Amino acid sequence: MSLVVRRNLVDFQANIHLPLSKSISNRALMIQAYSKPVAIDCGALSDADDTRLLQKNLKLIRKSHNSHIQTVVDCGNAGTVFRFLAGFLASTEGCWLLTGSERMKQRPVSDLVVSLRHLGAEIEYAEKQDFPPLRINGKKLPGGKTRVSMEKSSQFASSLVMMAPTLEKGLELQLEGALSSLPYLDMTLAMMRQSGAIAVRNHDLVTVYPQAYGKAQLKAEADWSAAAFWYELVALSHGGNVLLAGLDVNSLQGDREMIKMFEKLGISSRQEAEGVRIRRIGKVEPNLKFDLHHFPDMLPSLAACCAGLGVEASFCGLANLRHKESDRTLALQQEFSRFGTQFLHESNDSYRLLSNPSTAQFQEQTPVFETYNDHRIAMAFAPLAMVFQQVEIINPAVVEKSYPRFWEEMATSGAVHLKFKNENN
Structure with missing residues (x-):
């Protein structure tokens, strides 16, 4: 096709009408899963395949936890789902095989695995060293101090900090390497704080205290990542004028920075009551x-x-x-x-x-x-x-x-x- x-x-x-943020939706689902039985209301969520897959896998995990029979959790080509569930399965009693597509099996996860092992997780590589799939013996983890590289993905750090309130000792996480995609980690921490967690980042050190999530309502926003392609379309037009409904310049999402980036390409952005209006008015x-x-x-x-x-x-x-x-x-x-x-x-x-x-x-x-x-x-x-x-x-x-x-x-x-x-x- x-x-x-x-x-x-x-x-x-x-x-x-932009989709709801996949990034916020997936984090909301994970915080909700870690907060059980306390009620975290996620509200409306993204209809993206990744979010639907995460919902499906969390439902499977709830049915299969505490089982001594291995449960296969397939994440397809969804890197976010794989990384977030690695931490969740490591701290959820049961016998798990976390896998994905052939492309997923080419994406290294050793940085995350090493960090989880430092926190007490029992994880083995099921096929190739440093790559998915992972064989996980889930259990309650003590937590403590560990470190993780941010160079391959900030989602490794997000996976670790979201499970931290459930750890006996909480988490002290040292971020290493180039702090790439840092706004995504900051989004994770902000949503955790909205849900009652005590989570603080001081430059390259994140501290999360062992205080359980509380009752909260997490609301997904319109997706700034999806807005990028409309900015591009308007920039390539002679005089496009587009209202991106529901978008907010004060969003939790770091990709709102595209306002400044596309301004260099002649695009103006203006917050209105209904969303953000973009127009091509300037020169490159x-x-x-x-x-x-x-x-x-x-x-x-x-x-x-x-x-x-x-x-x-x-x-x-x-x-x-x-x-x-x-x-x-x-x-x-x-x-x-x-x-x-x-x-x-x-x-x-x-x-x-x-x-x-x-x-x-x-x-x-x-x-x-x-x-x-x-x-x-x-x-x-x-x-x-x-x-x-x-x-x-x-x-x-x-x-x-x-x-x-x-x-x-x-x-x-x-x-x-x-x-x-x-x-x-």
Whole structure:
């Protein structure tokens, strides 16, 4: 299955309903699971595949805990679900096999496993050293002091701190390496405090006291991560005007930083009663530089936007993108090369985009983009229809992972027409 995205209007106005934040929803579900039997009200949650999978697995775990028979918990390609459940299963009595897709088995988890073992967890690698699947003998953990690297994923730290209120000694967690994606850890800690936990971060040291979660209500917000692709679409239009309903510039989510990033690309953001309105009103700044240490998920939309605009840009803070749903830096290199744009590796975590998009070759031939089973790659390349008249996206259903209604919202925006193609077309 593929999808042809064809430009309709270069000047358009639209009201877009973003999904609820997957990041907040998944953390709310985990805090709720750790707080049992105290009631944590999660309210409305994201309808993303990852969140549905987490709900399904938590239900399975509740039915199977205390069993001496091994229960297989399959996380598919959902890295967040795997990492969060690793800590939960380690501290939940039972015999567990935590596994995932073939891609998941290529994503290292040794940093998290070492930290959990320091806290008393019994975990073995079921197949390959340092990689999923994991065989876990769940039990009540003493807790105490440990350390974890933030370089591959901040979710390792989030997994550890969310279980910390249930540990006998609480947790003193030393953060090591480059503190990448730190706003996501701060989001976790903020939600924990909303739920009655005592959790404090002092630069690279996190302390969580052994005080159980209390009764609380956790409310998911509109997803800033999903907003990035609308910022990109407006930037590539001549005069797009989009209201992102429900979005809040004072969100818990670190990706609200995209306001400043896309401002460099000529996009204004204004908070209104109904949400955030974005418009293309300015010029693109010269010598574009983006530091994505704390916002690595922003790379696909920002890089594709710069490529479509035909501007050069440098990006740093990308070291952990090899361990996402796909090797995102490699995926971007391969897909950009289809239209004459280079994405050059300059150092361990830095890349430079040299853009010279050639539209002439696509006057009679539609550019076809692979998506590598990666939702953000699919959504990042769709707005390039504003540049190439139309593009074809392979495996468009991959957006279900985080933004199930993305294509529907694209169609209703009026900016593009969509046509799905099956393999026989």
